[in-house]
Amino acid sequence: MIALWWIRRDLRLADNPALQAAFQFGAVIPVFILDPDLLASTPARRQAFLFAGLRALADDLRQRGSALVVRKGKPEIALLNLLIQSGAQAIFAEEDFTPFARARDTRMAESLPLELIHGQTVHHPLVVHKVDGAPYTVFTPFSKAWKSLLSPNLSPLPAPDVFPPAPFLHSEELPSSAENPLFPAGEVEAQRRLTQFTTLPIYHYAETRNRMDLDGTSSLSPYLRFGTLSLRQAVCAALEAAQGAPALAQNQSAETWLNELIWREFYISILYHFPHVNTRAFNPALQNIPWRDDQSDFSAWKEGRTGMPVVDAAMRQLRETGWMHNRARMIVASFLVKDLLINWQWGERWFMENLLDGDPAANNGGWQWTAGTGTDAAPYFRIFNPLLQGRKFDPNGDYIRKWLPELAHLPANNLHAPWEKGLKVSGYPEKPIVEHALARERALKAYRWAQASQSRPGDDRFVTQQPDRD
DNA sequence: TTTTGAGTTGTTCGA
């Protein structure tokens, strides 16, 4: 018997249930389909990381006596051709929970022998639910239920040693792409980072994770995004670190990181059960915020020239590297949504276009949280003060100095707010494009108006939308 | 069915 292992967001050999299932079926042919529709919606930077990951995977496969088969085209057609050419009787793939993938896979399963295997999360989204069967919409109870479902002997699956001989199939060339120096591709690198992080930094994570000037985070997000590392591998390492912690504080720090992983699963679950979040607010009461459609302010935000140094530093880090520190993501998101009063969906799109780790579930969840429109969202009056945030989480200004070199010569005391001392830097705005105190009042007013507009049925400009019911 | 406790990540104001 012969099986195709259809690789999508699981660029790894270790802990891969779909690959294991294919192995149990028979000889395995690993395939990747370059779907033009998918590539069209994948920015060049993420494509490059994907291709580099595939090259690394192809190397790993070669060492095990196998070969990656790459084909271009619609997956229906490409896979049908591969079935015919190889004589394979089944296709195994890791179940992908995004709406795009679910629609595609449902369509494919109608005409092809496609077996979807759970592996993207630790718990399938259908498994974590309230006693009444409904999905959770609040993180803390979700995480409690999620933890209670953990098997005591949870452990990752090993990578297969050797692939038995399989029919040879022609493979197309992968498009060439540059390696990202900050995020080298491949499973070996992902494992190296996980081991490095969970050996020591995880024990300081609770204190250092918010510091934009330090490397206190795991920097694993691009690898989790493409399945170079599985959530289960990360969770196992976190649990192991928590267990082996020398003291309570270190144990709690490891738990803090574990919670971040659970947040990933929470937002995957939210997008799975409430796909409408992809196109509108989760909370219908905040569907009608009177956004400012200000293209000029939006451009300033995107290009890192808002005049608020911490925001501009972060936006330039994003443009230059495809990654942004998590604390910085919250600061720039809050600045766009609350200070500039620009639709969170504009920011969501920009992040998806630029982030190496851009993932529909996590990105949407994060933006809706900041905007206060989501599940378990921040109260709308909780508005970040970008100046306080910057001073608190980049106390010496090192983060600003790194990404805004034109300000690097300023005294550390004035880096966060040069305008307060009348310091001018040529080529950089003299002062922020909005005054925070005024912008804050404006946002509060807009949000209050949106909530009130909900109970104004006569106003047909703002028809309130009811939540979807199946 | 009703009740009760709780809810990622903050800021501002006034004592």
Add this chain to the structure above:
DNA sequence: GTCGAACAACTCAAA
């Protein structure tokens, strides 16, 4: 400079 309260109700989840 530090500290606690107010911010605004509301919904969720479970007993």
